[in-house]
Amino acid sequence: MPKVLISDSLSPRAVEIFKERGIEVDVKTGLKPDELKAIIGGYDGLAIRSSTKVTKDVLAVATNLRVVGRAGIGVDNVDVPAATARGVVVMNTPFGNSITTAEHAIAMMMALARDIPEANASTHAGKWEKNRFMGVELYGKTLGVIGCGNIGSIVADRALGLKMKVVAFDPFLSPERAQDLGVEKVELDELLRRADFITLHTPLTNETRAILNRDSLARTKKGVRIINCARGGLIVEEDLKAAIESGHVAGAALDVFAEEPAKQNGLFGMERVICTPHLGASTTEAQENVALQVAEQMADYLVSGAVVNALNMPSVSAEDAPRLRPYMKLAEQLGSFAGQITETGLKAVTVEFEGQVAELNTRPLTAVVLKGLLAPLMESVNMVNAPVIAREREIKVSETKRQDAGDYQTLIRVIVSTEARTRTLAGTLFGGDKPRLVEIEDVPIEAEVTPNMLFIRNEDKPGFIGKLGTALGDAGVNIATFHLGRTAAGETAIALVCVDQPLGDDLVERIRALPSVVRAKALTF
Secondary structure, X not given: OOEEEEOOOOOHHHHHHHHHOOOEEEEOOOOOHHHHHHHHHHOOEEEEOOOOOEOHHHHHHOOOOOEEEEOOOOOOOEOHHHHHHOOOEEEOXXXXXXXXXXXXXXXXXXXXXXXXXXXXHHHHOOOOOOOOOOOOOOOOOEEEEEOOOHHHHHHHHHHHHOOOEEEEEOOOOOHHHHHHHOOEEOOHHXXXXXXXXXXXXXXXXXXXXXXXXXXXHHOOOOOEEEEEOOOHHHEOHHHHHHHHHOOOEEEEEEOOOOOOOOOOOOOOOOOOEEEOOOOOOOOHHHHHHHHHHHHHHHHHHHHHOOEOOEOOOOOEOOOHHHHHHHHHHHHHHHHHHHHHOOOOOEEEEEEEEEEHHHHOOOHHHHHHHHHHHHXXXXXXXXXXXXXXXXXXXXXXXXXXXXXXXXXXXXXXXXXXXXXXXXXXEEEEEEOOOEEEEEEEOOEEEEEOOOOEEEEEEEEOOOOHHHHHHHHHHHOOOOXXXXXXXXXXXXXXXXXXEEEOOOOOHHHHHHHHOOOOEEEEEEEEO
């Protein structure tokens, strides 16, 4: 039975979901780092919000951990590279609080346009400063959206409903998507030049860090108002303060800050600056949604292998997981076979999918091939970290799909290029769920993979099979099945022998010394 630790406050319904799915769950919030390290080794899953820090040190002792689920979007508190290196899936819930965050951005924009917080404080203080708070309309104004993904697109939709014009800067926004949203896609400089309001909805990356700084703020329209409900590091706060003090920027509404919790900040106390304590996702509905989503996602992964909203591996839907399962086994067998017979440096791997398998989500299958290929060559490889390891070692990975079936209704072919040569292996499914090898090094062959096998490449000459059988018999090794294939009479042949026990090195050396043997290798699966 999988076991999950909930280390931050989540809805009680999340606990119920885990238990309903047959998962044991413990709730222990407020753990100190050493306390978390002391117990994390006993859990398969860790469900968190923003308080728990999943550091490299924590992951190093999380020997059974398979998945970390973040109830929310940001994973700044998770060392994702370290998790990937250890084969731990990291999931978030990017859609559970999208509407809530978008609505908060619209609310902040309205409050900023009409000076609502200051007017509220003034009126509570017994003043009646009607002439002091002269706002601006949103109607007809241009909203610049930096980052038009899930949340940004919702903000754009709400702004269009307010009869604003919307321009968007997002390198990943296609012209067709922009047209569907009713926004105008522009470059950043044009957005800065045209926008009356600017709202940020982009992740914090090396490309977006400090995207609003002294230089970019100087290129904005005089009187612009800035809203940030995304990430504090997107704005250089000292530069924003200077732009407000100079009068170039009319005001700002900020829900996020470079350092949080923000108890002190140069922008605090300024007129025309609205600040809230990271409330973007703080609604009853959003908190419930992300808690339920993370529990469902983690349970799906631990129970069925489905992967949704993972940051470090391809997604596999609950519907795809059972369809992919037999192919996953086949893909791993092909990769493992190729890895065990590879003796020189890997340069490239191509995975070809033909027929029925080409209609499926094949990215997880490629990851499993890489896992099988690399596992014989190094330790602690799995489908999460295998693609990363391949990139680090500059192994070129590609995949191709062809839905037209060839000799088989469904086929996976693995082409491995090394410093010395290129070799191919191919496999299919018999009866829809039974993996079979059907090609090795361009030689047709039909074989089931078993725990202990002997792979031989030899010259096709009479008497070879008898000599091989004698060598195995003399060593007390029983043959379970024997599979042969060749390119043509008298040319290259391949023997794949399934045996009942592991083969010792001495026996393999004796087989290599037999006449006609080009290569012999003991394989284990």
